[in-house]
Amino acid sequence: MIEDEILIIFQPKNKSIKVPKGTNLIDAADKAGIIIPNICGRSGKCGKCKIKILQEKIPYTLQEEVLLTPEERSYGIHLACQVNAMTNLLVEILTEEKVTTTKFLTYDLANEFEIDNHIRKVFIRLKKPDIKEQLDDIENLKSSISLPTRQISIPLPVLQNLSSFLRKNDFGGTFVFSDNSIINIESGDTTNRLFGLAFDLGTTTIVGSLVNMFTGEILGISARTNPQTKQGADVISRVKYATSEPGGLTKLQAIVIESINEIIEELCNQAEVNFREIYELSLAGNTIMNHLFLGVTPKYIAESPYIPAFRKSQQFTAEELGITIQPRSPVSTLPNISGYVGGDITGFILASDFHKSDKIILGIDIGTNGEIVLGSKDRLLCCSAAAGPAFEGGHITNGMRAMEGAIDKFNIGDDQAFFHVIGETDPRGICGTGLIDVVAELLRVGVINITGKIETPGADSLPSWLQKRIIVGEKNNSFILVQENESNLQKQIILSQRDIRELQLGKGAIAAGIAILCKELGIAINEIDQILIAGAFGSYLNKYNAQTIGLIPAIPAERVKYVGNAASLGAKKFLLSQKIREEADQIINNADYIELSSRPDFQEIFAEKMLFEPSH
């Protein structure tokens, strides 16, 4: 072992890793393949990255004193972000981010479309050169191609290989064209094999799909937590990291590309495809993710007047970006509509065919920002509502993201509360969808009123088991979601009055955004024909409860659909069809982006939409 290196062993998986002295535990865990959740960019504020240090005693930082209970500290629980390891450590992981891929694609939206690949493979056999007809190899090739244009270009590495290739392969081979450029030559006739990748680059999760480019068949899906979450859970903290840390932008780009490469390797192994057979990649991310992916500063998106460097699809080669597929393959971002309505929403629109619909569709993708699209083939409007972190479990006393240990469903019965925990384990906290269920249920049974206040119960207003769950405080009350003995952290999971306010701000922002788009389109809210909810959040959401609290319009529930990972599907359609690429360009040119912050009526509508009541 090198001097100044220390050994860290992570339990219960017994993974060990050598790191330089002073390495932060989040980085050490990452190196060991374990992602510890952290949503504050390691500032010691979110308290999400709890771990337990066994055997050793390490002093606590001020942030830890604030966020950890004396009991937790007595067990050796620390915030991983506050520990820079100076000696060998034995660390117990309490919370690990895990991604389940099952819900990433729904096939409701897998509508038919014509495959019209940008990449073309053609088997060509050239004439053998003879001394009389002195055609050089390129001229010989050009004269053998029956393409509309003969203006082909040949990249340097292909030119360097051309002469030897032809002579080793009896002057025949499969030529791979991207537009008029021959990006590779393969031995033999391989015109029946062509693969591509569609990526959804989410702020939280990266999902890659390996696609057979002739049939559109998905050969595999793989996902990773976006490693940039270590530099902050939301886009704004990443912009801060990119612009204020030296080398921050380069690092954010590098780690996301590394993660993409890991996904590609996994997909290739599973499907027995060689990475060199992958000739195209499309990627749908929000505007800031797209900028970071290309190493373009997102700084000016985050400050007024919120201008991105680009909206249109950007295309570079895999080689330029360091992506390990066939080096000269085109890698394209889906076009962004605005700084806060990105390529993921363009993907959602493409996947759902909004832009071809006779009906008026409302599309929502709920996260830290709630992106909202409204319209039909006649007109498309969109906006981004600053929903805050509540839907992702941020700023919530026992909040957490929708991962193992999170309460994602909650229901109040006659004599007890029922809840569901992701991963079927003991509950460790509550995620956004659980929160919506809780508030809807508490509204229904009368624990809270439409202003969101947890009322101090009167004598017989509630069954006694429910009354006992209300903790009456000096100013505000709280509600016990899970009793101490039910939780794996041996403590209560509670809902505070402040937690309800956080949710209220988030739901108010989204509902106000929807209302303003309806107003702008000149329709009443109940004239919406269909609601599509995208994203992982939508998959866990109870639509009835979402309507009860007024998060989404109260149209007949059968017309509300979860569409899962629509961005991935949009990226796949973009990957496979040049016509759809043109449609994407038209979408971003024609969609009207409404900047909510510049609307004089926003504050009033927002205030109104803060109430927990159905929205009509």
Place this chain on the structure above:
Amino acid sequence: MIEDEILIIFQPKNKSIKVPKGTNLIDAADKAGIIIPNICGRSGKCGKCKIKILQEKIPYTLQEEVLLTPEERSYGIHLACQVNAMTNLLVEILTEEKVTTTKFLTYDLANEFEIDNHIRKVFIRLKKPDIKEQLDDIENLKSSISLPTRQISIPLPVLQNLSSFLRKNDFGGTFVFSDNSIINIESGDTTNRLFGLAFDLGTTTIVGSLVNMFTGEILGISARTNPQTKQGADVISRVKYATSEPGGLTKLQAIVIESINEIIEELCNQAEVNFREIYELSLAGNTIMNHLFLGVTPKYIAESPYIPAFRKSQQFTAEELGITIQPRSPVSTLPNISGYVGGDITGFILASDFHKSDKIILGIDIGTNGEIVLGSKDRLLCCSAAAGPAFEGGHITNGMRAMEGAIDKFNIGDDQAFFHVIGETDPRGICGTGLIDVVAELLRVGVINITGKIETPGADSLPSWLQKRIIVGEKNNSFILVQENESNLQKQIILSQRDIRELQLGKGAIAAGIAILCKELGIAINEIDQILIAGAFGSYLNKYNAQTIGLIPAIPAERVKYVGNAASLGAKKFLLSQKIREEADQIINNADYIELSSRPDFQEIFAEKMLFEPSH
């Protein structure tokens, strides 16, 4: 000093260099900045790389035993290519390649043409973005450009810099376009500064010219011996090296690009131009040099049916090729006419305006291959004659290239012989032009006859001083060019019968090529209106003597012109004008290449042209 490193000191310059044990002395010298001539690719056959090893005694190889006299060996003279240094050595350099740049450009041909640059610089001030008109930076830029097309493309590094650049520079800057691609942005208004480079990549010498792209003014010229000469003096030995040595092709490309970069650095320093201000480079080399420059194997040019990978101009970026100018600048090769009539000849044609001429012009570039062009605006013919190494001093007993110490002119007076030595030093050998002079003079005075035979003089046929110079041998005679005391190697410089045969083969091949082109064009040799002789060789050539021996047609001598480095001038015109690039494409499409080896009449004409008599 690291173990296994040894120290080599080169005298008389007292340059010392540390190299790994076993390093070949040619490499060691190269590392010390000294180029030792070697034309056989270090096979120990040419005997050109003599050096003297002081103090140490080193055993001789078989090749050295053959090529060095016992006397030379007694002095410690070795062939550098045969010595792999195993201990510290003190080495005296006897012959160093030096390049004089004075003769590289003649201005006879600097005909007027319109500058029409491919690279455009435009100062653009963009609108400042506001929150209402949400134009992204690229859209803002496009809307500010008054170019015919708005289909601009922005390379990744420029995109990565765009947003910050605009905000640091008050949304204004100088945008540099190559076609529709913005390859760089410069602060402020720099539209009055734009530089380019024209290179003549010769088999022996690389010449670079730094050009003001607005005026065409040449700001500096710099030259280097082509470092590939270490891997063989002629193109065929380089093809062998590239195809048979592991990594040979890569190495040949790397060293020539390194040399080009050195020339660029020198030119930039002299002219006070920053390398980032250079936005274009054009390069004229023969077909094999062009292939090696791009790292494309020249293997199939060297074997039947002699097919190059490309003939047309190839354009890549400086970055792709490792050339240190503005990274995304286009670097273009001049188009080749055939495997053995390359971009240098296209440059010669462009420089001389053959393709626009009413008169019939004969153009000759003499080297190991003699490239010949004949024609006018109506029709252009060309061929390559395998002249062999005689014109470059190869296979000649005391032959050497036209460098310091070489007899380049020779003249027989009434009672003595006069000669001129390049560099005004003592003579060390004779170069091609000197050889032509010698043969012409010996013909004139009757020492040799038109068959080239050195006759054994009869009693009073020659003055006695001249008779004494003829060494009568058993089979063949020789002629003493320089007496022992006049030479700095303390030995005679002689001309053997075999040397004359070598020259005869070379001159026969070229004269036969000319005769065949005339025949093909349907003219008599004396119907040629003008002869242009290009290349360094031409600059030293005595045209009267060249006509006497029948190397060039015997048309009135005032119509024979030396045009010096026409390839450089052609590269410069190609650099500065898009129209001229189109002309170059037409030239290679329209010029008829005659493969001499496939002509049934070649042998007969060749035999006839071996005679030393004027060619009509």
